[in-house]
Amino acid sequence: MAAQILDGKSLAALVRAGVKARVERLSQRGIRPGLGVILAGDDPASRVYVRNKQRACEETGVHSKLFGFDASVSETQLLQRLEALNSDPAIHGILVQLPLPRHIDAARVLEAVSPAKDIDGFHAANLGALLAGAPRFVPCTPAGVMRLLEHAGVPLAGRRAVVIGRSNIVGKPLALLLLQKDATVTICHSKSVNLGSITREAEILVAAAGRAKLVTADMVKPGACVIDVGVNRGADGKLAGDVDFDAVKAVAGWITPVPGGVGPMTIAMLLENCLHAAENESAT
Ligand code: NAP
Numbered sequence: 001m002a003a004q005i006l007d008g009k010s011l012a013a014l015v016r017a018g019v020k021a022r023v024e025r026l027s028q029r030g031i032r033p034g035l036g037v038i039l040a041g042d043d044p045a046s047r048v049y050v051r052n053k054q055r056a057c058e059e060t061g062v063h064s065k066l067f068g069f070d071a072s073v074s075e076t077q078l079l080q081r082l083e084a085l086n087s088d089p090a091i092h093g094i095l096v097q098l099p100l101p102r103h104i105d106a107a108r109v110l111e112a113v114s115p116a117k118d119i120d121g122f123h124a125a126n127l128g129a130l131l132a133g134a135p136r137f138v139p140c141t142p143a144g145v146m147r148l149l150e151h152a153g154v155p156l157a158g159r160r161a162v163v164i165g166r167s168n169i170v171g172k173p174l175a176l177l178l179l180q181k182d183a184t185v186t187i188c189h190s191k192s193v194n195l196g197s198i199t200r201e202a203e204i205l206v207a208a209a210g211r212a213k214l215v216t217a218d219m220v221k222p223g224a225c226v227i228d229v230g231v232n233r234g235a236d237g238k239l240a241g242d243v244d245f246d247a248v249k250a251v252a253g254w255i256t257p258v259p260g261g262v263g264p265m266t267i268a269m270l271l272e273n274c275l276h277a278a279e280n281e282s283a284t
Pocket residue numbers: 141164165166167168169170171188189190191192195208209210211214229230231232262263264266
């Protein structure tokens with residue numbers, strides 16, 4: 001039987017509707033959630049991501065303000081902008097679009113975002129809180145994956161989960177979130193040997209490597225839940241994930257498409273985090 005498709009687009013629309021209703025309630029108390037976005041350089045994909053995020057903000061009533069910089073921007077200029085955003089009461093969440101130009105120390109810039117406004121959850125304080133099992137802002141893509149799993153009722157406790165990818169923004173935080181839900185988690189990376197023998201054990205398999213068709217049908221346990229985080233642009237300009245979707249959907253129990261799976265959930269979680277930041281602020 002073909003896998004059940006996990007439709008991130010529909011679930012994201014539901015999440016956004018919930019955010020919109022709560023933004024309206026906050027606005028009645030005179031608080032409008034605000035997002036400050038830093039975009040440095042002229043990476044076309046980054047521009048598209050930022051445009052989509054700002055459009056989603058508009059739809060839900062979140063105020064967003066873009067601060068665009070040339071690729072030649074200095075680290076000091078970015079840090080000064082962040083300092084201003086950190087102390088701006090109209091801004092509740094700050095987003096630094098990655099990648100930053102090569103001459104900028106991205107880690108130093110991300111650490112300059114106030115943890116209370118770090119709605120991407122990339123600050124060491126927020127990653128540490130997640131590691132300690134008391135998460136505050138959770139990185140949006142892993143949070144979106146967990147919401148998809150929860151919504152579909154995929155059992156996690158006691159199940160074998162394999163995450164391919166160990167980045168600080170996807171693989172590692174996602175592995176921690178799966179662990180918190182009592183899955184038995186393995187993290188794979190580019191030095192893992194015989195990837196297929198590991199992935200075939202997985203009841204939940206997440207691919208977050210950025211390698212088109214890395215996961216083939218013979219690497220998937222029948223009935224497994226396969227989550228494709230990867231975004232790869234083919235020579236034909238089309239987007240593809242890390243999973244050979246057509247072949248794997250015949251083996252898996254659940255599968256996310258690309259596009260329309262994890263991507264829309266990432267933006268929905270960003271809006272939710274921005275709303276939480278504004279609600280936290282209003283409660284203080
Ligand atoms: P990243 O920082 O480049 O990390 C990729 C990870 O995959 C690394 O840990 C790397 O291992 C591992 N890897 C690469 N090739 C591998 C292979 N052949 N076998 C096993 N592991 C391999 O990327 P990222 O930021 O985590 O993003 C991963 C993918 O998700 C990208 O395609 C990105 O575009 C996509 N993404 C999508 C969303 C969304 O909203 N849909 C959001 C964020 C990212 P090493 O550590 O050993 O190098």
